[in-house]
Amino acid sequence: MTSWLRSAWGRLRTGWPLVAQVTLAATASWFVASRLLGGGDNDSGPFFAPAAALIVLAQSRGVRLRKAVQVLIGIAVGALTGEVAIEALGARSTAAIFVVVLVAVGLSVAAGAAGVVRNQLTMSALFLVAVVPPGNQEVAPTRFYDALIGGSIALLISQIAVGRSPLAPLETEGRQAFTELSGVVDGIRQALRRHDEQTAQAVFDRARQLDSRTEALRRAVLVAEENLRLAPWDRHSRPRIQAVRAAVDHVDYAVRNIRTLARLTVTVTRLPDPVPTQLGTALTALHELTTCAAAVLVAVVAGDRDTADQHVDRAGVIAVDTARAMTPLLRHEQPLPVSTMIGQLRMAVLDLLRSAGADRPEVLDAIDEALDLPPVWRQR
Structure with missing residues (x-):
């Protein structure tokens, strides 16, 4: 009782x-x-x-x-x-x-x-x-x-309750979505470092819950739009909502790729050989990229374009660093699960870049050049 x-x-x-x-x-x-x-x-x-x-x-x-x-x-x-x-x-x-x-x-x-x-x-x-x-x-x-x-x-x-901050739901749900996403990425890194299948399974179970955070972010977009319809004097904020709406789809794609990474982690931890250290380095960079993408979204919602641009530039640098960390893995034959993880890492990087509006042509070219991909495979 x-x-x-x-x-x-x-x-x-x-x-x-x-x-x-x-x-x-x-x-x-x-x-x-x-x-x-x-x-x-x-x-x-x-x-x-x-x-x-x-x-x-x-x-x-x-x-x-x-x-x-x-x-x-x-x-x-x-x-x-x-x-x-x-x-x-x-x-x-x-x-x-x-x-x-x-x-x-x-x-x-x-x-x-x-x-x-x-x-x-x-x-x-x-x-x-x-x-x-x-x-x-x-x-x-x-x-x-x-x-x-x-x-x-x-x-x-x-x-x-929302009269003074009609876009507050966007910031709140955006922070929570990226916090959970970065937590899963860090969990993947930890599971690989320990070569622990039980930890990997727990991370995969956590990754399967990421869709709820994406849906909450989508609902927050609807809430913010409704708030502005009822507060027409704040119509100048509408472009910020549209920017977040465009980002949500790419966040969803990143969630799917990172969930696949979590599933592959379970398989990789079952292999007898230790995981290459470069994979852990790439995941550390991916975790940093996730944090950077979150900072872009928060700055966009706040209308702080200068801060958002700074984080966009930083996201491009981190993305290239992530690709360079994976490059040594491509020079030697890897077990199939590890090779698949490299491909998923690349796709997750691109999705996070696009969610932050940092998918500039020069950044995408630098990523694929670092991975030594042939032109036919680039920017896909």
Whole structure:
């Protein structure tokens, strides 16, 4: 019981901003709709104002604005469907229930609407037909206004915490993604240095979790874009978001290549011969390159172009040093897993360079020249 209470307290301490947002948004929505706009005059009260606020805040950051619009569309179409059914079949009749559910669900499926829109459309129609007393159909437009109030207030309150730093999610998730990535690279180096299969397997298991960090970074891009849509005065920050969006795909490629490196490490540690020291040197340089790419992303998000350019230049130097560390390995025949690791290292270097915007032609040429690759294989 004590352990559960500690866990519950930890979750509450982490999630208190959401608790505060939901409580404040629902209460404010009810107050505005009932006290200021007179929504409490109908039999149901302005119930759908706080309900809409709860629905909007239940969505993931990054899609709340779109979901709010979808909820309002669903409510409007549902209310219209309910009114037409009542005029044709009467309120609180089995035939009306059948028709509004059939039409509402059919329309939402035909339009390819998400579940939240389908539910709102259907519930709006059902509410008018089955709940609202006959002769009180003015509730239909009132419900739409209530939902508009609730959704708007929810979006406004959700923005209060990020008003001063709308791009903060990008920096946070970018740091975490690269920190985890560099940790895996260092773990690979340690496993090879110790020639320890158990350590290599643990690193591979860790590498298999890297996709979650990439997805979190993608979501952070969506969150930042939504923040700027709701804060148009900060539109000058949009190019920074686009730069990070372009980098995320290359980070994803680097994750895949480094995960393959981790898998190969398990195989290499099973070989009887010790791992060449040059491979460890190359991995040390790759770890430094990962840190440098992270610094570029953070500087770009902060709008510090001079610092970003300095790290871009540094990334190019490190990338060439990584290739030069691998060059001696290519002059002698290596076991197949080691040769494959060299190829994966090269691809990981190129992906990290591209994520940092440091993939200049002279840098790519210097890498392939250091590896003594024929022209047909260069820059691929």
